[in-house]
Amino acid sequence: MNQPSRLTLLLSALILSHAAGAATPDEQAAALFAPYAKAGAPGCAVAAWRDGKPLFEQGYGAASLEHEVAIDARRTVFDLASTSKQFTAAAILLLAQDGKLKLDDDIRRYLPQLPDYGTPITIDHLLHHTSGLRDYLALLNLSGVDDGDVSTSADALAAIARQQGLNFQPGSAYTYSNTGYFLLAQIVEKVSGQSLAAFSKARIFEPLGMADTSILDDHAKVVPHRATAYRPDGPAGFALLMSNWEQTGDGAVQSTVADLAKWDANFYQPKVGGAWLVEQLQAAGKLNDGTPLHYARGLMVDQYRGLDIVAHGGAFAGYRSELIRLPKLKLGVAVLCNRPDAAPARLARQVADIYAAGEFPAAAAAAEPVPVALADPARYAGVYWNAREGMLRRVDAQDGKLWYAAPGMKQELLPVAEGRFVRDPQRMAQPAVFTERTLVVERPGEPPARFERVSAGAMTPAQLAGVAGSYHSDELNADFTLRLKDGKLWMTVPRFGQQPLDNVFADAFGAAGIVLRLERDRAGKVTGMVAYLGRANGMKLVRRG
Template sequence: MKSKQILKSFSILFICMPLMAFAFKDQKNKKAKNNWNIITEKIDSLLKSEIGTDSPGGSVGILYKNDHTFQRAYGLSDIENQKQNTNQTQFNLASVSKHFTAYALLLLEKDGKLQLDDPIGKYLPYLPKYKDEISIRNLIQHTSGLTSTDVLQLLGNISFESTWNQEDEIKLIRSYSKLNSPPNTAFSYSNSGYSLLAEIIENVSKMHYADFMETYVFSPLSLNSSFVFHSPNQMEKLTTKAYKKVKNKFVRYNEESNYTYGASNIFTNITDMLTWGKHILANDIPYDNYLSKISNTYNTLIDGDTIKYTYGFNIKNYKGLKQVRHSGGTLGFRSQFAFYPENDLCIVILLNTESINSYKLLNRICDIILSDKIVETAAKKRKEIKVDRKLLQSYAGKFRLPNGLLLDFKCDNDTLKLQFPDDNVFNLHAESNNVFFLKAFDAQCEFKLSPNGKVEEVIWKQGGVDYPCLKAGKIEELTPEMQKEFAGNYINKELNVTYPVKIVNNKLILSPPQTLKTYLNIGEMEIKYLGEDYFSAGRLDMLKFERNENGSIKLLIIQDVGRVKNFTLTKEN
């Protein structure tokens, strides 16, 4: 009798154990669900405060640990007609489109249709001579050295709101043959490269880029609202307007007039992007280990440096988290598509306004979701020391950065000061006898003493890069006769654009094209002489004039406009 009771007790225990485990799991799931509800309430509150209800906004989607999702729309898609954004509203992904182009090329390589290390001249024989030096991989990684057509349009006075199609894009690329740098020697972001990648896809597949994307990317993955905008005939497919803010008022951009593809112009909604993100996280797309492929650096430059750009994605350490991300920006549209592969998280932001900082918003959302995972790194504390005045005086002088910018160091009593050409003056603080730092922004400088105690070189340290600055020679005063040497019309024949330099009230004035004024607020400006034929030019940074063998000015070079380096104009005779 007693043994029967024991057996009965064990039977009850074995029955109850799974029930107890199920109850514990259910309790755990409820707790996770409650935590997710709290998180999404915080995110919703953030987005409502950042976007509002009566202004342009967008859609935000989140996937977290397989079973947690967030998908909501905010603000207006059309102010004039008071139409709300919804989860079905389609937005221009802008440069987030690039990873779809890169993915298409991976599919073609997988099928043996091409190799990423093939020279692009194999498929695009009409390009200039660089075609045999640049590979498909270089285009994907932005290591081709190609300039970027968006900046070339600005420099060439081509409005972003004029009709611009793929044929115009390729014609511009072909007409401007100068590279920013030799292939695979530097990372230089280029929309031109991705426009050419679309051409390669068409050449290899014998299909229009839009048809290829629909057939092999969008349709198989059930991205049913995604399409490539490449023709004015598709205008009725657009479901939202794009806006900029001018004097606290939202102004709509003209109807879409850019029909290029490869680098931009994939339109989609938040539902499709979350579907795509879910496929990637679950590794159930027709390319094995795609998330791992986009999440790990692999390409090195000739000098051995590894770049942080993979297949349409940037890899970054964000507060101790691996962030795999790309942003997009075109007239009135902003987007973010980000993965945190070690945390099983995907965040998508699609906006129809330029007034919201999408990257800042992305990071704030991440901070809410992964608050227990992020690591805040304290800024390095620098200890300031006292340096002998005599030594400080030996550091006084003018030193020139590689781009021509002049750094003027002056000793004022017991303080070393730095003056830039724009007249801004900053105090320098010593952390050793020859190394100084700035408190106004994150930069340092190291004075190199020669055996005779003189300083002939300064190393300027900023943004993780060391820039050697050599002592500048004596700078002459710019006389009226010298001004006449530099004045004149400077022409770039490839883009058919003129940059006049005139003398106005004893000052040299540069007149850039209207596009720079319209889109970057860079208008007429005084250019200031820095010696040795260098000038500072405000937001155009540095200008360098070059002379012919007779000593006459022949060229004007705008040295760095971001995605275009050493833009050269010839002086008109």
């Protein structure tokens, strides 16, 4: 006779609990992770703590499908991806505290191989994502480097040094950039004489007793108890989704939910860096014109249900992570997962809701949005373009509803007034507002994104033939070929084969998150293209034939 599964036992316990009365907080938290409580699937580890005392700590699913090893909340190590950035920021601040660098130093003082763009880029620009530097992950990917390839710090530095322009003037705007934090790791190495991994171990991890935490800067190094990352493959299967990139600073911290609780405790009783470090990590940035940001130094500072929240998430290869803190309640939650379809940011906040039930300000309980009828939903449909951030969005009208679409994402726009919509009914802070020719979209933790409505592309086959040809980019160190096939343009991308190009608007083509805008001479002949990838924009592709 088969033994009942862990999930069956959990659901049975919840049913009995509800029959006897309300479920306990631990039972409610466990129910959130029930979908991941399967021995034959990757999952998540979760921990919640308050005032230094553990509230809930559990692992769900498999750390290794090959070896049938379950996730252990205290021992299983995950790649934190971008949640790592707070540790890089802490390392820089410790060096500033030591008097070995200043936050307003020009980064070329330490990294002279970087181009001079005419305006100094400071260490603080890197910390606050206001440098304008193009994201090296996008640069390497477009030049043909896959996440599974071995990629080194030297590769990333070379890609960054090839760039002839910026996304924007330093300090004038905010765009999340992995380049900035990668370069911070290089500065730590230049100033301290140690790798970021060695410096962080000596100055942060060991003093806090984070024995299971390290920074992985060698893809061949064995990390004890590390969870393998997977992606869904077929109806019930999984395939490996790991990375062999060796860059640090923007990611690469390996840790457990138990160790993250020790790091969180440093924000209340700082053993590392003192009160100054805690204050500086959480000091929000601002633009040159004084516009405040929600991004501090390696941390996002915002509001959640009427309370201050400090948080950061991460996503790389098949790993997903989230670490949040509600300072007023001294409540922290960490969720680490080894599958890309998990949603740790949502799960972490739901766990916080459970253990802080009744303690959020009453005024923060927002009413559910009430949809209104639209006279003509199709009037908002169309193509919208944000040139500064290199982002293309579509708004589609289907069956009386509006849908907001970007590469890999589609959300319903819920109308709450004529011209005003909510992208996520659970977060009223994310409205989308239409005017005559623009769409302004609120984003959590970032300034709003402003899109201009553009006319849909309609190039004839003869015109498309005039675009076909070979192109080279010095900035990407790569060649690209465009061919006309069956009335459609196809682009050969290094290592990744042919990609179909859609004529998304006049003289612009899009494919898998890339937008290419044509450049012409006075006679109208196509001489090149400019590539936009969102976090890396303005790369030149010059026509060679």
